[in-house]
Amino acid sequence: MSIDPSAQVHPSAVVEDGAVIGADCVIGPFSIVGPEVTLARGVVLKSHVVVTGKTEVGEETEIFPGACIGEIPQDLKFDGEKTRLIVGARNRIREGVTMNTGTKGGGGITRVGDDCLFMTGAHVGHDTTVGNRVILANQAALAGHCHVEDDVIIGGLSGIHQFVRLGRGAIIGAVTMVTSDVIPYGLVQGPRGELDGLNLVGLKRRGVARSDISALRAALQMLRQGEGQFQERAVRMAEESDSAYVEEITKFILGESDRGFLIPR
Template sequence: MSIAQSAVIHPMSLVEDGAVIGDGAKIGPFCTVGANVTIGARSELRSHVVVTGHTTLGEDNEVFPFASIGEVPQDLKFGGEDSTLIIGDRNRIREGVTMNTGTEGGGGVTRVGDDGLFMANCHVAHDVQIGNNVILVNNASVAGHCVIENDVIIGGLSGVHQWVRIGKGAIIGAVSMVTNDVIPYGLVQAPRGHLHGLNLVGLKRKGIARADITALRAAYQMLAQGDGTFQDRTRRLGDESDSEYVQDIVAFVTGNSDRSFLTPE
């Protein structure tokens, strides 16, 4: 066990031998920290938090009551093999959130980036890869092997099917089921999620230049109404547009995926 002198651990919590607790970390009452866990500097477990498995929690994170971090995957193929969960810095993990370690079949690592907000009762399943500045609203669930890129928002009570990729800057409306890949900057809504346009509000809030937003709108229209297949239209976009945001869409669509895409209506 390695506990920094400046760490504060409530006497009613259990920290198992082997755990590493960083400078200024705080562990509140009735928490359990497993033997293979690392808690980074200034991270705080409020109370009644379980962090177990081969889990690394970075710096300046806040974990709220009844979160379960690093438990074994909810996958019948999991055979007890060593797998890990790696969480970055400055995340807020609210009440009742669950995040599982990976599986051998999925690479063995579940990964969460920096500066995320995971609201109450969200679920991050095995082998999921989540980028930076991601928000999961209350009761959102991300199934195994998904890739959630930077700056994505997933609305409350929404579900993301296993193996789905959601491109950077996309937004998923509340109570949506997403079963296919979502292009960068896309807007998805409806119970069986449909691509309804672009996340224009998010783009404007980030201060994206008007010329790039105009280019994205033109690209979306071409994807919706151009000739040929969706893949054909995307490749033509790559040849015709020099906007880096349009090129993000092109790279995403032409990348590796096991699923189809939500296409413009």
């Protein structure tokens, strides 16, 4: 066990032999830190937090009461193999959040980026990759093997099916089930998620130029009503636009997909 002298560990907390606790960490009452856990500088565990498994938590991440981070996957095929959870810096992981380690069949690592917010009761399943600045609202759940790119927002009580990809800047409405890939900057809503437009609010907040937003609107219209197969429309869409944002959507559509795509209504 290695605990930096500047760390604060409450007397009722349990830090098991082998854990590495960095400078300026705070481990609150009745929290448990497992023997293969590494907490980087400034990590804060409020009270009653469990961090276990082969788990790394990045600098200044704050974990709130009742969260359970690094437990084994919820996968019947899991056979006790050594897998990992890597959580980046400056994340806020609120009450009751769960994040599982990976599985051998999925590459062995569940990975979370930087500056994310996981609200109460959110779940990150095994072998899932979450980018930077992602928000999961209350009780939102990512199943195993999902890939969530940067700046995605997932509304409360929503579920993302196994192997689904969510493109950068997409937004998922509340109480929505997403069973297919969502293009970058897409807006998805409805009980059985439907691609219903663009995340225009998010684009404007990020200061995307009006010309690029217009190009994205035209691209979505081509995807919706153009001739040929969906992938063929995407190729033609890129040929007719010089917008980097449109090119990003094209690359996403032409990339490897295990679930197919939500098609614009």
